[in-house]
Amino acid sequence: MASLRETLARTRTSIFSKVQALLGQSDITAETWEDLEALLLQADVGVSTTEKLLERLRVRANAEGITRAERLREALQQELRAVLSPNGALAQPDYARKRLLEVILVVGVNGSGKTTSIAKLAKRYRDHGRSVLLAACDTFRAAAIDQLQIWGERLGVPVIAGAPNADPGAVAFDAVQAAFARKCDTLIVDTAGRLHTKHNLMQELKKVRNVLNRAVHEAPHQTLLVIDATNGQNALNQAKGFAEAVGVTGVILTKLDGTPKGGVAFAIVDTLGIPIIYLGTGEKLDDLEPFDPDAFVRALFEND
Ligand SMILES: Nc1nc2c(ncn2[C@@H]2O[C@H](COP(=O)(O)OP(=O)(O)O)[C@@H](O)[C@H]2O)c(=O)[nH]1
Numbered sequence: 659m660a661s662l663r664e665t666l667a668r669t670r671t672s673i674f675s676k677v678q679a680l681l682g683q684s685d686i687t688a689e690t691w692e693d694l695e696a697l698l699l700q701a702d703v704g705v706s707t708t709e710k711l712l713e714r715l716r717v718r719a720n721a722e723g724i725t726r727a728e729r730l731r732e733a734l735q736q737e738l739r740a741v742l743s744p745n746g747a748l749a750q751p752d753y754a755r756k757r758l759l760e761v762i763l764v765v766g767v768n769g770s771g772k773t774t775s776i777a778k779l780a781k782r783y784r785d786h787g788r789s790v791l792l793a794a795c796d797t798f799r800a801a802a803i804d805q806l807q808i809w810g811e812r813l814g815v816p817v818i819a820g821a822p823n824a825d826p827g828a829v830a831f832d833a834v835q836a837a838f839a840r841k842c843d844t845l846i847v848d849t850a851g852r853l854h855t856k857h858n859l860m861q862e863l864k865k866v867r868n869v870l871n872r873a874v875h876e877a878p879h880q881t882l883l884v885i886d887a888t889n890g891q892n893a894l895n896q897a898k899g900f901a902e903a904v905g906v907t908g909v910i911l912t913k914l915d916g917t918p919k920g921g922v923a924f925a926i927v928d929t930l931g932i933p934i935i936y937l938g939t940g941e942k943l944d945d946l947e948p949f950d951p952d953a954f955v956r957a958l959f960e961n962d
């Protein structure tokens with residue numbers, strides 16, 4: 659399993675090492691602010707979150723009499739951490755069994771890493787003693803069903819699937835019945851990320867959600883949105899669509915390992931107001947880790 663430090667290597671070496679250098683042993687000048695803004699934007703922190711961060715730092719610099727760049731760096735790290743954990747509370751994954759059947763709905767655009775993340779989640783829940791069942795509700799592509807079934811076989815986790823183009827709501831319904839019959843306590847539902855139109859996709863996801871909700875009290879108990887970090891700011895617009903259609907309780911941010919756009923994590927939490935629960939750090943089963951805001955910011959500012 660890759661360390662967070664390795665996962666964020668590209669974001670750090672291409673951008674945050676420059677922030678480090680900028681906020682070194684020197685006095686703050688007008689240029690310091692301009693360069694800092696440019697670097698945050700390059701890291702895909704996004705315009706509104708970058709402005710918010712700079713405003714807070716300016717207020718603090720005035721109030722606390724900060725004139726040295728190295729003190730501004732400390733303040734920046736604090737503010738970055740604050741962005742990632744807005745309520746001060748950590749959104750940690752919880753594997754304790756609280757109900758007969760916990761339903762986790764996973765949504766996101768095609769290729770974002772849903773199916774892979776579901777396999778990783780299934781392994782985690784299983785390793786925590788949970789009995790997992792998977793539902794292949796991405797019936798739009800036959801390959802998507804096969805992919806989930808292959809992961810299921812590798813993990814020894816049952817997969818409920820329908821025929822290609824089957825009604826995803828019907829598959830979801832069957833999966834709930836199968837979960838009860840087999841006394842499984844965790845149902846993870848894979849969904850399509852692309853249909854003929856975005857409207858169709860959102861309608862289909864709402865339908866799956868409603869089927870789950872009618873079949874299991876308060877389901878889905880988690881709705882996780884998978885976001886591909888390499889999409890940077892574009893991912894934010896997609897995310898808004900999913901959040902409006904099905905409600906999203908948490909984000910799995912994938913492919914951080916291959917991108918300098920790791921700053922998108924700040925934009926996601928700040929502009930969507932949705933916590934990041936996990937990071938995808940590679941393509942293997944163990945490449946998923948609970949999101950830790952402090953460790954994340956620390957890894958961005960480590961020395962290479
Ligand atoms: N490097 C990297 N690749 C990932 C990660 N998560 C998924 N992938 C890859 O992204 C591609 C699409 O993943 P998939 O799960 O099929 O996406 P889906 O269409 O949303 O179900 C696959 O090649 C995965 O191996 C990650 O965290 N890091």
Ligand SMILES: [Mg+2]
Nearest residue numbers: 772773796802
């Ligand atoms: Mg898939």
